[in-house]
Amino acid sequence: MRTIAVLFLMFWAVAGAAAQSVSTIVPRALVMDVGTGAVLFDKAADEPTAPASLAKLMTAELVFRDLKGGKITLDTAFPISEHAWKTAQGGASMFARLGSSVRVEDLLRGLIVQSGADAAIALAEGLGGSEESFAAMMNKRAGELGMTHSHFIDAWGSPNAAQTVSARDLAALALHIITAYPDYYHFFGEKEFTWSKVRQLNRNPILFNEIAGDGLKVGNLPDGGFNLVGSAMSGGRRLIVVVLDAKNAKDRAEETRKLFNWGFRGFEVRDLFAAGEQVGVARVYGGAVSEVPLVTEAPVQLMAARGAAEKLTGKIVYEGPLLAPVEAGRTVARLKIYHGATLALDAPLKTGESVELGDLSQRAKDAAFELGLQVFHKALNYAFSKTGKKTAAVEAAADAR
Secondary structure, rough: EEEEEEEEEEEOOOOOOOOOOOOOOOOOOEEEOOOOEEEEEEEOOOOOOOOHHHEEEEEHHHHHHHOOOOOOOOOEEEOOOOHHHOOOHHHHHOOOOOOOEEEHHHHHHHHOOOOOOOHHHHHHHHHHHHHHHHHHHHHHHHOOOOOOOOEEEOOOOOOOOOOOHHHHHHHHHHHHHHHHOOOOHHHOOOOOEEOOOOOEEEEHHHHHHOOOEEEEEEEEEOOOOEEEEEEEEEEEEEEEEEEEEEEOHHHHHHHHHHHHHHHHHEEEEEEEEEEOOEEEEEEOOOOOOOOOOEEOOOEEEEEEEOOEEEEEEEEEEEEEEOEEEEEOEEEEEEEEEOOOEEEEEEEEEEEOOOOOOOOOOHHHHHHHHHHHHHHHHHHHHHHHHHHHHOOOOHHHHHOOO
């Protein structure tokens, strides 16, 4: 049974000039504050689209994971196969020689700075045995990272219609890379790399303009769709900006710059809950008590428009009721904060105390309650299936299932 508890939050105006609203001509975009995880702006952020070379971000994540886990080192060398060499002909390439062995550190620069398909495939074959096996690894990892609108076919981002990402998924991937792999993030900020005597500049425009960004990646397909996932720091704050399917490189650069400037200038941090503060409760089945407090794992903060009065709504979402016994400190729920229809924050909640198994009478009482709830839901569904109408009450009942 899926249970949703709803809470309402209101924040009032503070002194200062209110942030201006923003719009963008690109079809899909998202702005995220890294410190709070808050989404400041999104446009069609869950619509799937072709990643082009942004698929290499997932390739990089899998390499970073194996580096961090000690399975490989930066000095590990992988061969350049005929498949890797041929795929890179006529497209983005680090110009690695066929049959040569290249260190992982150099392949990473070829992947990230030069966007080489040969580097991507060499890494994929080195880690997965084949590009097909590596693509399965990419999809498994995407699922683990909550990238629900993404599917990968290869390591380099071919124009395959089945290969998709979304702006929200890419922002989540970028956030994970930035926070989980600080020792390797510097590769994204390198402005040039030379291999086989061929010097190539990083194609990411925010590394070279006034934004002074330090990552992450650009990509585009031969027939259009100019994409960018960028990150930059200003005034102690870091933002991630995703723009997808811009018409050309100029629009991609200008819209990215506009969204960064808007995000940095127009927002401030607001504290919602302190670390360990109780946010709500979760129902418990068969326990000595019927509810357990849900508390925050870390301070919950939100980026809010500077000087604006904003109404925020929130939901506590969990699979419930929880089955007793329940351990304290177990992550069982998510706190989802919305600004209008935009999911602005998604934070974990954990149990604030333990709940022991209840006696036989308590368990019987809980069983009777659950049975009654199921009968109620079925009756509502049957009644409104006859009329073809659905009210807010029925929607709420459906949410509680």
